[in-house]
Amino acid sequence: MGSDKTNRAPEGVKMSPAERDRTPFVCPKTGKPLRAGRKRPWLIWLAPISGLFALVWFLIRVVPKPSRAAYPCQRLAAPLASGFVVWLTALLGSTLIYRKARAFLSSSRYVLGFLCTALAVATLWVSLSVTAQKPADAAPFSPTDPPNSPMGQAKGIYPGRVVWVHDPAATSWDGASGSWWDDDNTNQDTVSYMVSASIRGLTGQSTDANAWDALFRHFNQARGPGDTGYKAPEKVAVKINKNQDDRVSWTPGKGVPSPHVIYALLDQLINVVGVPGSAITVYDASRYIGDPIYNKIRSNPDPNFQSVRFVVKANRAGNGRIGAARDTANPLYTKGGTAYLPQSVTQAKYLINMALLRPHTLFGITLCAKNHFGSTYFPSGGGWTPSPMHNYGNRGNPMGSYNCLVNLNGHRHLGGKTLLYMIDALYPAEHQGADVIRFLSFGDDWCSSIFASQDPMAIDSVGLDFLRNEPRCTQVQGTADNYLHEAAMADNPPSGTFYDPEGDGSRLASLGVHEHWNNSTDRQYSRNLGTGDGIELFVPSLTSDEGPVANLASGARYNYIRHAVSDADDGAEIVVAPGVYRESISFNGKNLTVRSSDPADPAVVAATIVEGTATAVIFAGGEDANCVLAGLTITGADGAIYCYAASPRIVNCRITANKGAAIELHYASRPSIISCTVSGNAGSGVEMWPKQVGRITYYNRPTITNCVISDNQMHGIFGGIPTITNCTVAGNQQSGVTSPVPTIANSIVYGNGDGSASAQISGGSCTVTSCNVEGSWPGDSNIEADPCFADPAGGDYHLKSEAGRWDPGLRRWVRDAVTSLCIDAANPASDYTAELWPHGKRANIGAYGATPEASMSLSPAGNPADLNHDDRADNRDFADLAASWFIRQVLLSPDLDRSGFVDYNDVLIFTDNWLWQAP
Numbered sequence: 001m002g003s004d005k006t007n008r009a010p011e012g013v014k015m016s017p018a019e020r021d022r023t024p025f026v027c028p029k030t031g032k033p034l035r036a037g038r039k040r041p042w043l044i045w046l047a048p049i050s051g052l053f054a055l056v057w058f059l060i061r062v063v064p065k066p067s068r069a070a071y072p073c074q075r076l077a078a079p080l081a082s083g084f085v086v087w088l089t090a091l092l093g094s095t096l097i098y099r100k101a102r103a104f105l106s107s108s109r110y111v112l113g114f115l116c117t118a119l120a121v122a123t124l125w126v127s128l129s130v131t132a133q134k135p136a137d138a139a140p141f142s143p144t145d146p147p148n149s150p151m152g153q154a155k156g157i158y159p160g161r162v163v164w165v166h167d168p169a170a171t172s173w174d175g176a177s178g179s180w181w182d183d184d185n186t187n188q189d190t191v192s193y194m195v196s197a198s199i200r201g202l203t204g205q206s207t208d209a210n211a212w213d214a215l216f217r218h219f220n221q222a223r224g225p226g227d228t229g230y231k232a233p234e235k236v237a238v239k240i241n242k243n244q245d246d247r248v249s250w251t252p253g254k255g256v257p258s259p260h261v262i263y264a265l266l267d268q269l270i271n272v273v274g275v276p277g278s279a280i281t282v283y284d285a286s287r288y289i290g291d292p293i294y295n296k297i298r299s300n301p302d303p304n305f306q307s308v309r310f311v312v313k314a315n316r317a318g319n320g321r322i323g324a325a326r327d328t329a330n331p332l333y334t335k336g337g338t339a340y341l342p343q344s345v346t347q348a349k350y351l352i353n354m355a356l357l358r359p360h361t362l363f364g365i366t367l368c369a370k371n372h373f374g375s376t377y378f379p380s381g382g383g384w385t386p387s388p389m390h391n392y393g394n395r396g397n398p399m400g401s402y403n404c405l406v407n408l409n410g411h412r413h414l415g416g417k418t419l420l421y422m423i424d425a426l427y428p429a430e431h432q433g434a435d436v437i438r439f440l441s442f443g444d445d446w447c448s449s450i451f452a453s454q455d456p457m458a459i460d461s462v463g464l465d466f467l468r469n470e471p472r473c474t475q476v477q478g479t480a481d482n483y484l485h486e487a488a489m490a491d492n493p494p495s496g497t498f499y500d501p502e503g504d505g506s507r508l509a510s511l512g513v514h515e516h517w518n519n520s521t522d523r524q525y526s527r528n529l530g531t532g533d534g535i536e537l538f539v540p541s542l543t544s545d546e547g548p549v550a551n552l553a554s555g556a557r558y559n560y561i562r563h564a565v566s567d568a569d570d571g572a573e574i575v576v577a578p579g580v581y582r583e584s585i586s587f588n589g590k591n592l593t594v595r596s597s598d599p600a601d602p603a604v605v606a607a608t609i610v611e612g613t614a615t616a617v618i619f620a621g622g623e624d625a626n627c628v629l630a631g632l633t634i635t636g637a638d639g640a641i642y643c644y645a646a647s648p649r650i651v652n653c654r655i656t657a658n659k660g661a662a663i664e665l666h667y668a669s670r671p672s673i674i675s676c677t678v679s680g681n682a683g684s685g686v687e688m689w690p691k692q693v694g695r696i697t698y699y700n701r702p703t704i705t706n707c708v709i710s711d712n713q714m715h716g717i718f719g720g721i722p723t724i725t726n727c728t729v730a731g732n733q734q735s736g737v738t739s740p741v742p743t744i745a746n747s748i749v750y751g752n753g754d755g756s757a758s759a760q761i762s763g764g765s766c767t768v769t770s771c772n773v774e775g776s777w778p779g780d781s782n783i784e785a786d787p788c789f790a791d792p793a794g795g796d797y798h799l800k801s802e803a804g805r806w807d808p809g810l811r812r813w814v815r816d817a818v819t820s821l822c823i824d825a826a827n828p829a830s831d832y833t834a835e836l837w838p839h840g841k842r843a844n845i846g847a848y849g850a851t852p853e854a855s856m857s858l859s860p861a862g863n864p865a866d867l868n869h870d871d872r873a874d875n876r877d878f879a880d881l882a883a884s885w886f887i888r889q890v891l892l893s894p895d896l897d898r899s900g901f902v903d904y905n906d907v908l909i910f911t912d913n914w915l916w917q918a919p
Contacts, residue, residue: 150534152488153510156454171446172614198452201540242287255429259296277304283311285324336388357425364395364480395478400494457512548577578607589621599631612637619646661687665700685709688720788820803856852891865913
């Protein structure tokens with residue numbers, strides 16, 4: 001214990017305050033009295049001058065950029081500055097009141113005079129007491145032990161292992177819309193996967209069932225029953241941290257446990273382990289459990305979910321919650337007094353400690369160890385409250401001092417029953433009484449993490465390392481790791497304390513292993529480095545042996561597209577099997593190809609679905625044309641595709657029924673959008689926003705080719721400087737194309753908005769050529785005519801033709817009674833050669849022009865056997881026919897009879913036209 005420099009009585013002797021005041025101060029080294037009197041009178045002005053300079057410095061630095069308030073220098077200046085303001089205000093107020101008192105006394109108004117005098121003295125005293133207090137912030141935390149210097153005894157199947165699962169797809173709250181725990185802002189499927197991955201990673205098992213069985217067997221082998229798994233109806237208690245929950249409605253950013261994490265854990269216990277719901281208790285005996293958690297569990301009609309017990313502070317019972325009852329037969333002894341535990345804990349066989357990741361203004365951090373502050377009843381200290389222990393673990397206490405958390409977690413009914421330690425770190429709060437915050441150390445995003453371990457000291461050590469390296473976690477201060485040292489070496493702690501929480505004369509053994517990582521970039525502990533028997537930070541593999549997503553370059557398989565993207569290197573090709581993928585995908589600056597198994601097959605595209613919650617696909621890392629998204633259906637997201645300063649290729653995608661814009665472009669993005677259907681979205685089809693940097697405006701310049709952009713609730717194409725070729729923009733509720741400088745060619749812009757000319761195309765300088773525009777558009781190459789769409793109400797924008805029209809539903813060619821004037825209407829110089837004969841040797845306009853799905857021409861120009869379009873049928877065309885022999889595939893040019901199969905009938909047609917030559 002360190003010595004202080006105050007006057008002290010001999011050991012065992014108490015002094016009254018008056019005696020203490022009369023006792024001279026002594027030097028702690030020599031024992032000689034210290035002389036009274038002030039050697040340097042000018043020092044009296046040091047505090048006000050320091051406060052003034054601190055105030056000026058704080059205002060100069062923080063007012064232009066408020067985020068600087070978190071800098072260490074500003075955290076030091078802030079209390080000095082605020083103290084100076086309080087002192088100065090009080091001094092001026094006291095002076096004015098004192099002058100008023102003198103006036104009252106001089107006019108013989110003694111009562112008022114004495115009252116004002118007392119008020120002046122009190123005001124000055126309050127200011128001095130406020131400015132004399134220590135700043136709320138202690139010194140920033142700095143470990144006393146070097147990196148990778150483990151202490152204590154590691155616990156677990158894999159000793160010292162802490163599993164960290166991080167998945168940004170779990171969290172999508174924008175900080176304003178709804179609350180962070182809403183299903184729209186937290187993805188239950190992702191959270192359930194994270195909990196599953198953490199259990200499997202902790203035990204090294206490939207299935208959830210085997211992982212839980214391994215946990216229970218390891219627990220029972222270590223504690224006496226032997227090699228046995230869970231046996232119903234053994235009871236399981238789950239301790240959650242409800243420090244901010246006091247039977248009032250949760251505010252949107254409240255720092256509370258995630259209902260989704262609790263649900264995922266209970267789902268595992270009920271449906272994987274087989275624990276009856278009636279045998280599960282979720283509790284915090286000193287607080288309430290609010291409706292978002294309660295309703296999340298009760299929303300599952302399964303009787304097991306309906307029978308889970310929720311135990312809260314006794315005076316908050318009701319509405320389905322049960323009041324905690326103390327068990328006086330199992331006392332817990334601490335220096336703060338004797339406490340008792342909830343019967344729901346003492347009667348359970350197993351305990352799961354589900355803590356939160358966040359700082360604490362008294363203890364520095366609050367993780368698994370401090371979570372049990374909600375498990376104590378002090379009969380002489382306020383009942384269900386941890387208050388009597390607050391002075392016995394404070395971050396201001398010195399290293400090597402007694403810490404109540406050791407007694408608490410060493411008790412046989414708490415740490416002794418704990419099967420699993422978990423930290424919910426999806427949305428950590430700034431501290432125990434504050435709202436959730438994004439972490440700068442996670443790219444200014446939510447922490448989106450879950451930690452799990454069998455070692456209580458290891459998991460809290462890892463949690464401390466993450467918190468102390470987050471700039472916004474300013475309350476991680478003082479001796480936040482003292483309890484980790486004491487608990488890791490509980491059999492011989494630095495303080496010399498005999499830790500005996502049951503009071504039976506048995507000293508605690510080590511509760512686990514503690515160490516700090518090597519650095520905040522590599523995050524390596526001694527077992528990771530192979531240098532010691534300390535902690536192992538384990539990040540589970542994202543791969544899955546039979547996953548539906550494959551990386552063709554590495555051969556690895558995955559259950560989720562985002563995991564494949566995360567693992568992939570530039571240039572990889574990721575193939576996605578048909579299915580529904582409820583996730584968000586960020587390419588993170590990687591130039592990859594992510595595609596369905598057959599992007600050219602509409603049935604495969606329709607069956608390969610990315611169902612997003614916030615933004616489904618994100619390109620925001622400078623991706624270029626080597627980055628390809630192909631053949632996927634993207635639906636259900638707030639925004640389907642987001643590009644920021646990126647230029648990917650988006651090919652053969654179906655983007656429909658999203659809650660906002662289908663494709664949103666920012667900051668000079670230049671994507672190529674090819675052969676996509678963009679329809680039925682609540683926002684615009686393609687929406688572009690410029691970025692102003694100084695005097696320069698950065699516009700988005702997409703190339704949009706062969707796309708159907710229809711029936712969106714806002715604009716078809718809005719903003720930017722797009723180049724639009726062979727597109728159909730129709731039926732959008734606002735304008736077809738609104739842009740300052742669009743270039744539109746060979747396209748149909750029809751039936752948008754109210755049908756007026758302005759609703760079709762509007763902008764400053766529009767270049768429109770060879771287009772069909774409702775209401776007409778200047779230029780000899782443009783037309784204004786009913787495009788004769790096949791079935792616009794059903795989403796079919798092929799052009800009707802007496803010669804033949806491709807029907808995507810029937811997958812064959814059909815004939816109509818009319819022929820659209822948009823057939824053979826493209827710029828004569830445009831390439832028509834992808835169209836099947838009869839093509840009139842001129843491309844159609846609209847989305848299917850210049851593609852094999854182009855409606856057929858009434859013109860006999862060209863010849864069916866001229867497969868290479870060199871105006872003759874010869875050996876080279878026969879080679880093309882032979883190369884496709886016996887291929888079953890629709891829309892092939894060698895399939896001359898359009899049967900979907902290249903066979904003898906096609907040879908007969910070819911020979912009938914052998915040696916044809918254009919006149």
